[in-house]
Amino acid sequence: MKDFVFYSPTQVVFGREGAEQVGALTAAFGGRKVLVHFGGGSAKRSGLLDRVCRSLEESGVAYMTFGGVKPNPRLSLVREGIRLGRQEGVDFLLAVGGGSVIDSAKAIAYGLAMEGDVWDLYSKKAQARACLPLGAVLTIAAAGSETSNSSVITNDDTGEKRGYTSDLCRCRFAVMDPSLTFTLPPYQTASGCTDIMMHMLERYFHPGGTASMAADSMTEALLRTMLVCSRRVMEQPEDYDARAEVMWTGSLAHNDLLQCGNGMRGDWACHQLEHELGGMYDVAHGAGLAAVWPAWARYVVDTDPGRFASFARQVMGVAETEDKTAALAGIAAFEAHLRSLGMPVNLTELLGRRISEEEVQKLAHGCSFQGKRTIGTLRPLDEADMAEIYRRAR
Amino acid sequence: MKDFVFYSPTQVVFGREGAEQVGALTAAFGGRKVLVHFGGGSAKRSGLLDRVCRSLEESGVAYMTFGGVKPNPRLSLVREGIRLGRQEGVDFLLAVGGGSVIDSAKAIAYGLAMEGDVWDLYSKKAQARACLPLGAVLTIAAAGSETSNSSVITNDDTGEKRGYTSDLCRCRFAVMDPSLTFTLPPYQTASGCTDIMMHMLERYFHPGGTASMAADSMTEALLRTMLVCSRRVMEQPEDYDARAEVMWTGSLAHNDLLQCGNGMRGDWACHQLEHELGGMYDVAHGAGLAAVWPAWARYVVDTDPGRFASFARQVMGVAETEDKTAALAGIAAFEAHLRSLGMPVNLTELLGRRISEEEVQKLAHGCSFQGKRTIGTLRPLDEADMAEIYRRAR
Numbered sequence: 001m002k003d004f005v006f007y008s009p010t011q012v013v014f015g016r017e018g019a020e021q022v023g024a025l026t027a028a029f030g031g032r033k034v035l036v037h038f039g040g041g042s043a044k045r046s047g048l049l050d051r052v053c054r055s056l057e058e059s060g061v062a063y064m065t066f067g068g069v070k071p072n073p074r075l076s077l078v079r080e081g082i083r084l085g086r087q088e089g090v091d092f093l094l095a096v097g098g099g100s101v102i103d104s105a106k107a108i109a110y111g112l113a114m115e116g117d118v119w120d121l122y123s124k125k126a127q128a129r130a131c132l133p134l135g136a137v138l139t140i141a142a143a144g145s146e147t148s149n150s151s152v153i154t155n156d157d158t159g160e161k162r163g164y165t166s167d168l169c170r171c172r173f174a175v176m177d178p179s180l181t182f183t184l185p186p187y188q189t190a191s192g193c194t195d196i197m198m199h200m201l202e203r204y205f206h207p208g209g210t211a212s213m214a215a216d217s218m219t220e221a222l223l224r225t226m227l228v229c230s231r232r233v234m235e236q237p238e239d240y241d242a243r244a245e246v247m248w249t250g251s252l253a254h255n256d257l258l259q260c261g262n263g264m265r266g267d268w269a270c271h272q273l274e275h276e277l278g279g280m281y282d283v284a285h286g287a288g289l290a291a292v293w294p295a296w297a298r299y300v301v302d303t304d305p306g307r308f309a310s311f312a313r314q315v316m317g318v319a320e321t322e323d324k325t326a327a328l329a330g331i332a333a334f335e336a337h338l339r340s341l342g343m344p345v346n347l348t349e350l351l352g353r354r355i356s357e358e359e360v361q362k363l364a365h366g367c368s369f370q371g372k373r374t375i376g377t378l379r380p381l382d383e384a385d386m387a388e389i390y391r392r393a394r
Numbered sequence: 395m396k397d398f399v400f401y402s403p404t405q406v407v408f409g410r411e412g413a414e415q416v417g418a419l420t421a422a423f424g425g426r427k428v429l430v431h432f433g434g435g436s437a438k439r440s441g442l443l444d445r446v447c448r449s450l451e452e453s454g455v456a457y458m459t460f461g462g463v464k465p466n467p468r469l470s471l472v473r474e475g476i477r478l479g480r481q482e483g484v485d486f487l488l489a490v491g492g493g494s495v496i497d498s499a500k501a502i503a504y505g506l507a508m509e510g511d512v513w514d515l516y517s518k519k520a521q522a523r524a525c526l527p528l529g530a531v532l533t534i535a536a537a538g539s540e541t542s543n544s545s546v547i548t549n550d551d552t553g554e555k556r557g558y559t560s561d562l563c564r565c566r567f568a569v570m571d572p573s574l575t576f577t578l579p580p581y582q583t584a585s586g587c588t589d590i591m592m593h594m595l596e597r598y599f600h601p602g603g604t605a606s607m608a609a610d611s612m613t614e615a616l617l618r619t620m621l622v623c624s625r626r627v628m629e630q631p632e633d634y635d636a637r638a639e640v641m642w643t644g645s646l647a648h649n650d651l652l653q654c655g656n657g658m659r660g661d662w663a664c665h666q667l668e669h670e671l672g673g674m675y676d677v678a679h680g681a682g683l684a685a686v687w688p689a690w691a692r693y694v695v696d697t698d699p700g701r702f703a704s705f706a707r708q709v710m711g712v713a714e715t716e717d718k719t720a721a722l723a724g725i726a727a728f729e730a731h732l733r734s735l736g737m738p739v740n741l742t743e744l745l746g747r748r749i750s751e752e753e754v755q756k757l758a759h760g761c762s763f764q765g766k767r768t769i770g771t772l773r774p775l776d777e778a779d780m781a782e783i784y785r786r787a788r
Contacts, residue, residue: 001408001572001634001635001638001639001642002409003408003409003410003411004406004408004409005405005406005407005408006405006406006408007405007406008402008403009402009403009405011399011400011401011403012398012399012400012401012654013399014395014397014398014399014400014654014655015396015397015398016397017397178395212638212639212642213619213622213623213639214615214616214619214639214642214643214646217615217616217618217619218612218615218616220615221608221611221612221614221615222608222611222612224611225607225608225611228607229607240395241395244395244606244655245395245606245607245608245655248395248606248608248654248655249608252608257651260406260408260642261408261638261642
C-alpha cells in the first residue's frame, strides 16, 4: 500500500429535512454574512432557495443571493461574484445547486481570500494560500464537488476549461436531500451517474494495478451499486432510495477515499480529454466523459490488461478467464451500460455530427497545452495519442 | 436509505514517515503546549517516543510526556492526567499508542475542558460541551479510536467499563505507520483484527436489514479484505501491505462510514457484553468479543436469518440457498476464522476456566445496569437474555 493523506472534513447532513438545517450549520461554521450562490430559476421555482433563506434568517445569519451559474461555470460570473462579495463584506459562501454552482462558489471563495486574479490559480500561475469557508446544498448528484478539493472553471474569453485543487476549498458542510434530484431531466440524471462512475474509474485505473485491497474492493462495491441504481433512477425518477444511493456514492466517489493507498493519483486522462470538449462545445460533462471513455479504454487496454480484466470480472460480471478477452468484454459491457442510460458513447453521438480532422487536431493541441504536457498516468498520453483517441472516438 | 450525519474530520497521514510529521501537524492544528500520552515501555524502547518528541521540538512545540496507560484504561490515570495538564497549562493532547492510550487521552482532553468530574460523562450524568484538541500516533490496529467519536474508560474503584460518544473528541490528525505494528505479539494482533471485524459486524447487523447498498457493499468488501489480511499478518508479521490493509480498515471500520444510511445505530450488544467482561476480568477487548460473538449470533439469528444469510454469502463465501442454513453456516465459518487466528470463541477458552452460574448472573446484572437497560438493536436483550448468552458462551 502506498503512502497517502486522507482529509475529508466535510460534515454531510443527509436526508429530506436538510435545507431547514442550513442556517444552524452556517452559523456553527462561523458564517455571519453569506453569499448564497445558485444557478438558474429551478432553485427558485422549487422553493428550495426560499427554504434556505428562511433557515438563514431564523439563525440570524445575514445573506445576499447571487444567481446565474450555468453548466461549465464561467470566469466572468466568478469575477462578478468576487466584486460583489468584496463590496458587501461576505465571509461565507453557500452554494445551492450542483457541481457547477459549487465550483463557481469555490472560485469566488478563493478570489475573496486573495489579492491577485483568481484565474492565476486555474492557469497554474499562483497557489492559493486561503479560501473563504463554504457550505453546499446539493441539488444534482454528479460532480462530487460537495466533498472534493477541486473546482473547474471555464474562461469565457479563451474557451479554456481548467481545474484547481487544494484542501482549502473543501466544504465545511454539505446538505444532501436526494428528493431534490427527482425532477432532474433524464439526460442530466444519466450524465450525473456517468460522472460519478468515471470518478471511480479514473482512480481505479492507475499505474501499478492493485496497491490497496481496501480501495479496490470498495471501488468495485460502489461501482456495482451504481450499475444497479443508475438504471433504477432512469426507470423510476422518484425512487428515493436509488436517488440516495447515487447521491451518496457521488460524494464518496470524489472525496479521495477510493484512492487511498493507490498512490493518490489516478489516471484522469478522460477528464482532461473531456475538459477540452467542454470548453470548445459546452457539452454536459458526464456525457462528454461517456463519449471518450470507450475509445480511451480500448486505446490503453494493452498497458494493463489485468487491471481491465479485474474491472470486467469484479464490476461487470464478466466470467471470461483470459485477461485481454475479459478486459475487452468489460469495456464493451460498460459501454453498453452507458448506452442503456441514454448516454452518447462517441463524439458523433455527443455532438450530433462527425467532427473534422481539423477539430481533432485543435482539441488535441488544446488538451496538451500546445504540446507542452502529457495527460494520464496508467499510460501517459502525448498530443499525438490524444488526437488518436479523439479520432477513434468519432 | 435512512437519514444520517457523517462527520469524519480527522486528517489521516499514512505511511512509514508519519512520526516525523507530528510536530508540523500539531502546530498546524493549534497545539502550543502538548501532553504526550503513552502506555508502557514499548513506545520508549522502539524509539518512537523519541522520534515524536524530536519532531515536536523541531516545530517549536512545547511538550511534556505522561505514560502508564494499560489496556482497559483506568479512570485513576485519567484523573492524574487532568491534574497534571491543568497544572502545566496543556492545550493539546497527543496520544502515542493504541486505542487504550487514545481513549485515555480523549478522557483527559474532556476533563481539561470541563469543571466537574470527567466520570460524569461516562456514567451518563453529564454531557460534554468542549474537549481539548487531540492528535494520535497509532501503534496498534484495533480500536479505531483514532477516527472514532467514542472512548471507553474503566473505573478502577467500581470495575465499571463505560463508553462516551461525542464528535468533540475526534482526533484532528492521526499518524498511521503500519510498520509500527510489526512487533505486536500474535495474540494482540489477532485481538486487534477481531475488534476491527466486530466494529463492522456490529454496524452490519442492525434492525431493518439492507437500508443502504453503499454501506452494505463496502462493509462486505472490507470484511473480505480483513479475512484475507488478518490471516496474512498472523503468518507474516512483517508483511507491510497486509499490516497496512488491517490498519486502514481499522479506521474505516469505526469512523461511521459503514453505517451511513443504515440508521446510524448498529447493534453493539457484543460490545456491551464484552465491556462487562473487560471490567470484571481485564481481558483483551478483541478476545472478549470473539468469545461472545458466536453465542450472541446463534441466540439472535432467528430475528433476521436473511441478514445473517447475506453475511454468510457475501463475506464468508457460503453457497447455501436456504437462509437459515446459510446463516448458521456463516456463523460457523466466522467462528472457525476467529479460531484460526488463535482467538477464544467461548468464555472458557477466554478465561482458562468455566465461569460459575453466579458469575453469569453478576455479569448480566452489571451489563444490564442492574436490570435497568436492554442492549442491542437487532434484537433488544434484557438481563435474562444477557445471562443466557453468557451461559451459552461458556
